[in-house]
Amino acid sequence: MKNELDAKFLLQVFEKIRQFGEKQDDKYRLNGITAFTDLDGYTLFVEDPKVKLQFGFHNQYHFDYESSEHFEQFQKKLKQIDEQY
Template identity: 80%
Template sequence: MRNELDNKFLLQVFDKIRQFGEKKDDRYLLNGITAFTDMDGYTLYVEDPKVKLQYGFHNQYHYDYESKDDVESFEKKLKQIDKEY
């Protein structure tokens, strides 16, 4: 996994999920990826069933996952969303 998260890429994919995804309550779902924010909108959450990514103020982020393969699969899904939409 790379050391730095591409902030522009993540924000772009998050926006595409919100634009083209199915809205359920306060969450958006597109191609197996869920995206939502906290109440104040300062923290973004992007996740699938195996990986959770929290992205917040001052470009701080945290991944929660069990295996590197899960993260690689997650990132492929994000790249696919970016490419398709």
């Protein structure tokens, strides 16, 4: 299944998680979503316990999840963060 990702939306949500989330080590957590970068800062990771998203250079991305229901719940959490903060 192909999942379309709006890079601007993701970057906006990532920044809100960093700004309003709780920092633990090099990771930020907000509303059940964890966000962090790799050492060089070029790759972003946004995840919850059931879905992992890796977003990198040239807007390349990869989702890892077991069911479409998990993916839909993950999308709802991202949209909620975007609207709430």
